[in-house]
Amino acid sequence: MKHEMKRISKILDELITFCFLHGTKKMDLSLEDNEDYFKIHLEIDNIDCNDERVKLLKDLLNYPRQQEMEEYYWELAGECDRDTELTLVGIMTDKAEVEFKGTSLYITLYRYK
DSSP states (O other): OHHHHHHHHHHHHHHHHHHHHTTOSEEEEEEEEOSSEEEEEEEEESOOTTSHHHHTHHHHHTSOOOHHHHHHHGGGTTOOSSOOOHHHHHHHOSEEEEEEETTEEEEEEEEEO
């Protein structure tokens, strides 16, 4: 369970870093530890939705979960100072919902136990 909590923290670190690097000034985050899954929800205001990386966000986060790759690479999440590893977040989560509304972004991630 200790590693599971660290993995969730790494996912959050990547998402928060991504949002700050793309201009957000306000972010609301919720994390639920349900019986069968973790649910991470972010509401981000004032993000540059025209940025190419932001446009690719849905594809990057919906990268199929690969537990065997996660075992080797999860510790690298959140360690890069210049860019984010959103594909790694996709590898570590089972489902991603991404919605744009003007300059607001809504992200919900599910990680099954």
